[in-house]
Amino acid sequence: MTPIIEFKDYTFKYRSQVEPTLRDINLKIYPGEKVLIVGPSGSGKSTIVHCINGLVPFSFAGDITGTLRVKGEDPAKLGVFGMSKIAGTVLQDTNGQFIGLTVAEDIAFALENDMVPQEEMLDRVERVAEIVEVDRLLKNAPWELSGGQKQRVSMAGVMVDDVEILLFDEPLANLDPATGKRAIDLIDRISKERNATILIIEHRLEDALYRDVDRIIVVGEGRIVADLKPDEILAGNIFTEQGIREPLYIAALKHAGCRITEESRPQHIETMLLDSYKEQVKKWFQAAEYEKRKQSEESVLTVKDLYFSYIEGKQVLQHIHFDIHKGEMVSVVGKNGAGKSTLAGIICGFMKPTKGSILLNGEDIEGLSVKERGEKIGLVMQSPGQMISKPMIYDEVALGLAVRGVPEEEIKERVYHTLKICGLYPFRNWPISALSYGQKKRVTIASILVMNPEVIILDEPTAGQDYRHYTEIMEFLKEINERYGITIIMITHDMHLMLEYTDRAIVIADGHLIADDAPVNVLTDEMIADKAYLKKTSLYDLAVKCGIESPSEFAERFIHYERALREGEK
C-alpha cells in the first residue's frame, strides 16, 4: 500500500529561527490509519501538522529540505487552498476558529468559498451536522454553544468537504475531562465510519488514549523519537524520558516494580491483563507510606449561602457555601460553564451576589471595593497576555503598588523581594517580550504577590501547558504556598493538578456545590465525577482490578510516592 502521507528526510526551519524546528523527519502514514503524535511544547509536533495542511511554508515562512507527499501532492506547491481539499484541520482554539455567525454558516464556510450552489449546501450541511450531532443547533450563534459543541461544529466544518485526512491540533486543550472523552470518542467514530486518516496531536496522553489508536509517534526536539504501537510504547520508558506524562495506572505499576509487557495490553486499563501484576501492586500499596497533611483550623475565606443570577429567575449559583483554611491549596472544579469563574468574580467583587455573604478572616467584605479586595485576594488570569500591560518586568510587577501611591523606595524593595521569590530577579531589567510563556506566567503571579495578598485565585493556571511547564508552574505555586503561607485557590479542569497539588476540591455542577472533599475521594466517586463532568482517575480502576479495598487510599499513596520522588530529584 502506498502511504497517504510521507515525509522523507524532511527538515524545516522557520524564517525567524536559527535552528530547524523539524530535523530529518522520515514518516509514513497509511490511508485509514489513526495516529497519535505526542511531544512536549516546542518539540515541533504542531509544525508537522502545519507542513501537511500547507500553512508551512505559506503562512509560516521558512526553508524546507527533503520531501513531503500528501496523497501524492507536495503541500509546498499545492498551497493552503489546494491542501484544504485533501486534509482538514481542526485547530486548538475552539472559539477562535468559529467563523460563521451561526452553526450552519460555519459548517458551510468551506463550501461557500468553493462556490457550491446554495441548495446543495443546505443539504450537505444538514448531513454532516447529523454526524457530529449538532443538527439541532444549526441556527445557534457561537456564544450560545459550549466549548465541546463548538469543537464539533469545527469538525463538521472540515468534514463537509469530504477530506480524506483529518488533523486535530490538541483537541483536548480547552475541554473539561468528560467533554474531552466525548471528543475522542467522536473522532474514533468518524475514523471508523468514514475510513478517514486521522492525526491527533496531543500531550494529554492518557485522555487521548481513551480510544484505540494504531500508532503513537513521539516527537522530541524536532526529531521522531519513537514510532510504535501503543502497547509497545507503553511497555517502554520513552514517555518519561521525553517529558510526557504516562497514564497514571502505568506510572503506578512501574512504581510498584512491575515490568510492563506488550502482551499485557497496557493501552486501556479496562482491558489490561493485570493478573501477573496484582500481587506486586498490593505489596507496594501496603508498603507505601503516606501521611495526612496537617490542616490549619483557622479559616481565611468563608462563603456563606451564596446565590447569584444575571437574569432574574435564572440562577447561576445556588446555595454555595464553603470554608477555606489558612495556607490551604484548594481546587474549584466542574464542567465548563458550571459557574466556577462566576464564583471567582463574586469573591473579587466584580459582581454582587443576589444573596449570601463572603467573609475574609471572619469579616464580611461586602462593603469593600474591587480595589480594596484586590489587596487581600489576588486574581491571576488564565493567559498572561490578559494581564501584562507594561513592556518591562519591573514596571509590570510594580504596577499594583505604584497606583496605590506606595513610596518609590518601598516599591523597589518589595518588587525586588518578589522577583527573588519568583526566580525572576536576574531578569528584572528585561523586557517581558523576551520571556517564555512559563516566565510570563510567573510575572503575572509576581505582580499579584507583590501586594502581599492572603489569598490568590488562579484561573486555569496550567491550561495548554505540557508536563514540564505544568510541573514548573505548580511546583512554584506549591513553594509560595508552603514557604509564605499564602492560600491558593485554583479554578481548573485538570484532574492531575487537582489530585496532585490540592488538599481539597470544591466541586460545582450546574450552579450547585455537589462536593467539598479530598480530591482522591472526588475522583474515585463515580457519581460526583459524572455529575461534574470530571473523569474518574485510572488509579481507581487499577486499585479495583487489583483487589485493593480502598481505591482512594491507593490513589493517595500514589500521589505521595510521586511527590517524594520529585522532591528526591531536587
Added chain:
Amino acid sequence: MARILTYEERDTWIHRLSGVTKLIFFLLWMLASMLSYDTRVLLTMVLGSLVIYKMSKIEWRQIGTVLKFILFFLVINLLAIFAFSPYEGVNIYGSRTDIVHLFGNYWLTKEQLFYEFNVLIKYVTIVPAVFTFIITTNPSEFAASLNRIGISYNVGYSVAIALRYIPDVQDDFLKIKHAQEARGIEMSGKASLLSRIKNTASIIFPLIFTSMDRIDVVGNAMELRGFGKHKKRTWYAGKTLKKADYIVITVSVIITVAALIITFHDGNRFYNPFA
C-alpha cells in the same frame, strides 16, 4: 449577556425581505427625510416609520439603551440650536410671533418652536428605520446581498466577521478590566478623568495583544477553509430577490419621489403655517 442592537431571527415579512431591499429602502428614506422640512411629509413619514417598526416586532430590550442615548443627544441638540440661533425659525418663516421673554436677548417664538419641532420629527422618522434595518437584517445575508449587487465579498464579509467577534472582544475587555481593577487600577468614577484616561492603557494593551492572537487564529482558520480562493463565492444565508422585494423597492422609490415633489413644488423646502 444582553446583546443590544444585534440581529435576531424572527418571522415577519420585513425579516423575510432581502438585505439589499432593506438597504435601498433605508437610503431612500433617509434622503427624503434629510431633504424635506415639509411638516406634512415628515409627519406622514413618522407615521410610516412607526408602523414599520411595529410590524418588525422589535422588542424594547433590544433598543432601549441606545434609544435613551439618542434621545439624550437629541434634547441637547435642540437646546443647542436654541442657544446658538434663537431666531432661526423667524428667519426661515419670515414672521415673528413672540410667546414669552426668557432673558437678555432670548425670546421664545412660535416660529422657533415650530422649526425645532421639525428637526425633532426628522430624527423620529429616521431612528425607527435604522433600528428596523439593523435588527431585522441577518448580517451574513446582508453581506451576500452586497456581493450580489457587485460589491466585493471581502467588504461584506469584514462586516459579518466584525459582528461575529465583537462579542468576544467585549468579553475579553470585561475580563481584562476586572483583573486590572483588582490590581488597583481604578476605572470607576472615583478616579479623576485624567488618571482614568491614563489607566485605560493598562486595559487597551492587553486587549490589543489578546485580539492580535485571535486575529492570527481567525486568519489561519479562514485560509484553511479556502477563504479568498475564488473571485466569487456562494452564500449559505443568501436570499434571492422575490416579488415582495421588487414591490418594496418600487414603493420606496414612489414615496421618495412623492415626498420630494410635495416638498419642493413651491420652491421652498419649508412648510410655512405662519404665512
